[in-house]
Amino acid sequence: MDAVDVVAEDLRRRFKATEVSFLIVDLTGKAVARLSTVPADGGREAERIPLFGSVYEEVVRTQRLHHEATGRGHRVIMPVTNRGDAIGLLELLLPAHPRDDVLDALGEAAHLLAYIVIANGRFTDLYTWGKRSVPPSLAAEIQYQLLPPSLSCEAAQFTLCGSLEPSEGLSGDTFDYALDRDTLHVSVTDPMGHDMNAALAATVLVSALRGARRAGVGLAEQARRADQALIDHGQGHATGQLLRVHLRTGQAQLVNAGHPWPLRMREGTAEVIRCEVDHPFGLSEFTPRPYRVQELDLRPGDRLLMITDGMLERHGEKVDLPALLEDTRHLHPRETAMALTSAVRDAADGLLEDDATAMCLDWHGPQETQRHVSSGADTRQASSVRTQQQP
Numbered sequence: 001m002d003a004v005d006v007v008a009e010d011l012r013r014r015f016k017a018t019e020v021s022f023l024i025v026d027l028t029g030k031a032v033a034r035l036s037t038v039p040a041d042g043g044r045e046a047e048r049i050p051l052f053g054s055v056y057e058e059v060v061r062t063q064r065l066h067h068e069a070t071g072r073g074h075r076v077i078m079p080v081t082n083r084g085d086a087i088g089l090l091e092l093l094l095p096a097h098p099r100d101d102v103l104d105a106l107g108e109a110a111h112l113l114a115y116i117v118i119a120n121g122r123f124t125d126l127y128t129w130g131k132r133s134v135p136p137s138l139a140a141e142i143q144y145q146l147l148p149p150s151l152s153c154e155a156a157q158f159t160l161c162g163s164l165e166p167s168e169g170l171s172g173d174t175f176d177y178a179l180d181r182d183t184l185h186v187s188v189t190d191p192m193g194h195d196m197n198a199a200l201a202a203t204v205l206v207s208a209l210r211g212a213r214r215a216g217v218g219l220a221e222q223a224r225r226a227d228q229a230l231i232d233h234g235q236g237h238a239t240g241q242l243l244r245v246h247l248r249t250g251q252a253q254l255v256n257a258g259h260p261w262p263l264r265m266r267e268g269t270a271e272v273i274r275c276e277v278d279h280p281f282g283l284s285e286f287t288p289r290p291y292r293v294q295e296l297d298l299r300p301g302d303r304l305l306m307i308t309d310g311m312l313e314r315h316g317e318k319v320d321l322p323a324l325l326e327d328t329r330h331l332h333p334r335e336t337a338m339a340l341t342s343a344v345r346d347a348a349d350g351l352l353e354d355d356a357t358a359m360c361l362d363w364h365g366p367q368e369t370q371r372h373v374s375s376g377a378d379t380r381q382a383s384s385v386r387t388q389q390q391p
Contacts, residue, residue, distance in 0.1 A: 015098070153177060169195055231284065
């Protein structure tokens, strides 16, 4: 609980900082909470600052430091990020303009703070609470716990991020990914029902998929086990899409279980990938056919978008997804995914009837050896800042 305070005190001592704050990014990506304002008595109040139009939004978006002179000293804001997971910000007030070596040291401290938050997050609810503007319902709590611990991931060969805008009645949408030595696994799922029914179905579905994936079985068998799990436990049916990309060859394979087609942007033009569609999970009793593993044409520079039907139906039909995907081609997948789901939410005036979920993947290619910190499918319009960290 005191780890952030220890870092803050060290920075005050080393650099004579008069103020040091850690701001954590809200789960919605639309605000930050200044955790240094949490009362020592364990109260649940903290300053929450909207990101839109603020300098904090700029630092989160660009992942570059910001510093400026103020009437009270020199303000420095550093991104606190780990492999694309924009955890938060480190803000300091220094007595004078910092030298380059000081900024380098502060950047190292911010990077260290990211690891501290990740490690200590296993033992405390402080950071989870900080990410939430409002207390979730029980169904929402279940749904959030089914999402991966980090919504973003950067590696040499790819960058990806998922975004979920929950509906008023929560429809159980989930996305997931895992990275092993040679393979990237990605899934997007959408069970039938709302609230607790959807949450329980999503729990069975995601757990079955994770168990099958961790057992090392192929895509078709993963899909079969998810299908059988829903049947065995009477949890209705669900659509889903499973993707596997071999990192050393670039070979990509896909299983589509009654799910909306993905979109692919290549050289600035977005198009729908009209793959074969098999029966949804949980319905093999009525359509006893094996799931088909299909080859997916994925080339370096492509951006792939996997979505749920909430992005297309009801209010989603008002949004031109291919055009918006093209318009956001210069953005990091983290920003693009959020821009797409936010556009659907805005079309519904903030009251979605179905969850809207998007998973955005930039494929850099198997030839890459350095991690992309700033990722854009159109590299002619966006510079790519890289780090020497390996995947």
